[in-house]
Amino acid sequence: MARVGFTMKIKPEYREEYLKIHENVDHPLIDEYRRLGVNNYAIYLAEDGTLFAFLECDDFEAYKKAVEGSPNQKAWGTKVYHMFDIKPDQPGGLVMLTEAFHMDQKTP
Template sequence: MRRVCFLLKVRPERLAEYRERHRAVWPDMLDALRRAGWHNYSLFLRDDGLLVGYLETADFEAAKRAMAATEVNARWQAEMAPFFEDLDGRPDEGMRPLDEVFHLD
């Protein structure tokens, strides 16, 4: 299983709403993520808007493609895009995995 970590930046004026939206992620979005192979998926948000995402998956590119093929993901990405700074396109297209340099089992 590959561990994937990525960073994005939420607009400071949208932090409260971003947090609220993630307290009620659509059930069909959650189902799509699971079916696409996203495991142990977490988002961590700092008060300045730094968003750290973490997930585990067998194949990150395949998992992203599987999500991109779903209608629910298109709707979710369209709704989430205005929350982010410095994106060219959809938020899921802005996820650039960080290099893992250490891991303790």
Template sequence: MRVCFQMQVKPDRLSEYAEHHAAVWPDMLAAIADAGRRNYSLFLRPDGLLIGYYETDDDDAAQRALEADPRTAAWEEKMADYFVALAGRPDQAAPRLSEVFHLEDQLARHHAGTNRA
């Protein structure tokens, strides 16, 4: 499953936020991977709009694993002040975006439809 989310980084904290993400703590990297998230990317616009993307087999299970993992608490506490207020833990409370197009899915459907005899 592909998951995309958005958050808002405080405009006056953009460079600091980017610096932290240039070298995420190894324990946090391991916690993300152990929770089942992969192909994880963050994209930051100059006005602070942050778009995140990752893939996982079960997003609810990954969320629960990260919430329960003691390795994530310190990182999430450190990052919380960078975001415009959200209810709950920033990474966990970020609104999800609905996927409306995926090239490979449509190509596969198209090829499956044209390859039928």
């Protein structure tokens, strides 16, 4: 199972709207994520607009390819994409993180 962490940033003026829209995420999108092997997905928002996202999925590369052309993902993107503060050196606004530690059941 892949564990993936990444950050994004939203524009300050969209903080409340971003939180509000995530109170009711489209069920077709969630269902699609599950079909694509996503077992867990959480997003945390810091005061400065930084979003930290963590997801667990069976195959992250397969997931990324599948959602690129997904109508559900595109529909969701039209709702939120304008909120992101994207720098030219960050394709899609994502900054991928390296896992430095993970405590699991194998850890004594």
